[in-house]
Amino acid sequence: MDAPSFATFPWLGLGACSLLCLMVAILAGATTWVRRSADALKLKGAGRWNLLFRGMCLAFLIGAVTVGWPALVAAWVIVPIALIAFTLRRDAHFPKSQRYLSRRGLRNIFGDMLAALQRGGGSQPAARLSIREQVSQLIGRARQSAVRRPKHAAPATAVAAKPKDGFAFLKKDGTTAIEMGVDGAPDGAGAVVSENVSNARDVMLKAIRVEATDIHFEPHEQTYFVRARVDGVLRDMDKMDGVVGKGVISAIKVISDMDIAERRRPQDGTFAVHCGADRFEIRVASTPTSYGEKLVMRLLRSSGGVVAGGLNAIGLRPPILRQLREIIHKPYGMFLVVGPTGSGKTTTVYASLSEIDAHQHNITTIEDPVEYRLENITQIAVNTKADVSFANILRSVLRQDPDVLLVGEIRDRETAEIACQAALTGHFVFSTLHANDSVATITRLLDLGLESTLIQTAVTAVLGQRLARRLCPDCKERCSPPDGMIKKLNLKPGVVPFIYRERGCEKCGGSGYRGRMGIHELLVMNNDMRSLVRPSPSITDLRKAALKSGTLTLQIDGLFKVIQGETSVNEILRVTT
Ligand SMILES: [Zn+2]
Structure with missing residues (x-):
């Protein structure tokens, strides 16, 4: 059967x-x-x-x-x-x-x-290490946000410039130099100037559209190359005939009040551009080269941009964000943002400042130059030519009953000392400093000639910072995480199943990246750290104490953002090594 x-x-x-x-x-x-x-x-x-x-x-x-x-x-x-x-x-x-x-x-x-x-x-194994716990939280959050966020959401910091209406060149004093349509001819300029000016406008528009921070006009034998710095990296934008290039340079020199006949000496000037609803302050610097005059323009979006979004907009991880908010609302102390040039220090300081109630506090900034305009805040520009230095202004401002002070940058001992004194006498001081990371800041301050006791008592916290490019959401592709990264984070294999890497598409100009965000390390001065601040401190001990107090390095912070799918390992290595 x-x-x-x-x-x-x-x-x-x-x-x-x-x-x-x-x-x-x-x-x-x-x-x-x-x-x-x-x-x-x-x-x-x-x-x-x-x-x-x-x-x-x-x-x-x-x-x-x-x-x-x-x-x-x-x-x-x-x-x-x-x-x-x-x-x-x-x-x-x-x-x-x-x-x-x-x-x-x-x-x-x-x-x-x-x-x-x-x-x-x-899921992830039960973690004893805080890094592991944070990674598991990240994976959870990334999964949630992957569901919530539409696939092609624009990166948070990318404020797309889509000039629709008018375009105007403004003189330093704010008067309109030349007003013109985006596509039309200039209204108030002569016929000879017009072509050069409209060429200059085209270059500016192109740069604004790709969100460039700098424009370079570089003379070669017969031609001028125009390059733009986008997300911290230079890329080719245009190429023009030598004569045309010289014309554009002349036009820009006229608008920025530079001596048009002087081509043998370096010069600098400023002007502004109104483009649709946005305003850009532009700093111009010219240098003579063997082929002719080279011009570099730095664009600063003064109409807010990232700053308007406060600390939420600069890419801080939630634990750092919480700590930072606590710190900046203290009645007195000093908060330093450190990093190399172009690491977004100023933006972070402004973003912090924008979270303080300007109606209840007397906020004064001392800057060189004033980069963003903020409401209800007294902003003073340093003028070294007129002997108006950071230290001079700081002294006089302290007599005006300020609550919060922003010192654009600490460059010398005098400024550092007055700023520390201010922090000790009931003011909260924000400032920036050139230093590699948060621990190196201590030695940098000592090198400036500051007393170690002053540093111990005045400095509340130091935020080290770099800018990393965000992966282009349209072309990023999955890959498995490299072993080095897993080891660095002390994770078990398999906990992070995949990360993303750059590829490049039309939308990101082939770079694979669009927009930037900060990576950070926050060092809060505690008693352990303070006791280690002495005339010739041991960097190793300082680093150990920082690690013990929970400061995660820039690289680890960056790798967290890699796990979240916001940037790539290559990018983090590029900016942290
Ligand atoms: Zn792309």
């Missing part, structure tokens, strides 16, 4: 068929999940669990073919028991909040199991 099988039973209808298919799916999924989880957690007896689930798969297949429905019933009893047993075993490795067989876990169990299958490795 033939063994009873599904084929011989007339009751084999849709119901049994779906139960059968469902069991096949459950067994296949469970076997994969058990294998990956057991491996990732390095569970004791991982091999036995694997064997058990594979054995059940095999037994079910054989049973289904040979004995039919009794095998199906048995599977529906045994497989869930085995699955619960394994889950209990797995849960023992996790804190309560991450257990599947808890009230919260059960609520999400199906979602979590699915995600675990997709990520291939279950």
Whole structure:
């Protein structure tokens, strides 16, 4: 007699068929999940669990073919028991909040199991290290935001310039030099100037459209090359005939009040540009080269941009953001933002300042030059030619009952000393400094000639900063994380299943990146750190104390942002090494 099988039973209808298919799916999924989880957690007896689930798969297949429905019933009893047993075993490795067989876990169990299958490795092992905990939070958040955010969302800091209306060149004093349409001819300029000016306008418009921060006019034998710095990297923008290039340079020199006849000496000037609703302050510097005059223009968007969004807009991780908000609302002390030129220090200081209530506090800034205009804040520009230095202004400003001070940059001992004194006498001082990282700031201040006791008492916190380019959301592609990164973060393999890398498309000009964000390390001065600040401090000890107090380095902060899919490992290595 033939063994009873599904084929011989007339009751084999849709119901049994779906139960059968469902069991096949459950067994296949469970076997994969058990294998990956057991491996990732390095569970004791991982091999036995694997064997058990594979054995059940095999037994079910054989049973289904040979004995039919009794095998199906048995599977529906045994497989869930085995699955619960394994889950209990797995849960023992996790804190309560991450257990599947808890009230919260059960609520999400199906979602979590699915995600675990997709990520291939279950959730992260229970972490003793804070870095691991933070990584697991990041992965969770990245998953949530991947669901919430539309695929082509613009990066937070990218404020696209789409000039629609008018375009005007403004003189330094704010009077309109030349007003013109974006496509039309200039209104108030003579016919000879017009072509040069409209060429200059075209270059400016192009640069504004790609969100350039600098424009370079470089003379070569017969031609002028125009390059633009976008997201911190120079790229070719235009090439023009030598005569045309010279014409554009002359036009710009006229607008920025430079001596048009002087071509042998370096000069500098400023002007502004109104483009649609945006205003840009432009600093111009000319240098004679062997082929002719080279011109570099720096564009500063004075109509807000990133600053308008406050600290939320500059890419701080939530723990740093929380700490920073606490620090800047203290009644007195000193907060320093440090990094090399072009690392976004000024933007961060302004963003912090914009979070302080300007109606309740007397806020004064001393800058060189004033880069962004802020409401209800007294802004003073340094003028070294007229002997109006940071230190001079600072002294006089202190007599005007300020609550909050922004000293554009600490460059010398005098400024540093007055700023520290101010911080000790009931004012909160913001400033920037050229230093590689937060710990190096201490030695830099000592090198300036500051007393170690002054540093100990005045400095509240130091934020080290770099700017990293954001991956272009339209072309970034998945890749597996390099071993070096996993090691650096002290993670187990498989915890971060994938990251993204740059590729390049039309929208990002082939660079693979669009927009920038900050990476940060925040050093809050505590008693340990203070005791280490002495005339010739040990950098190693300072670093150890910083690490102990929870300061994560710039590179680690950057790698967190790699895990979040915002930037690439290459980019973080480029800006931190
Ligand atoms: Zn792209």
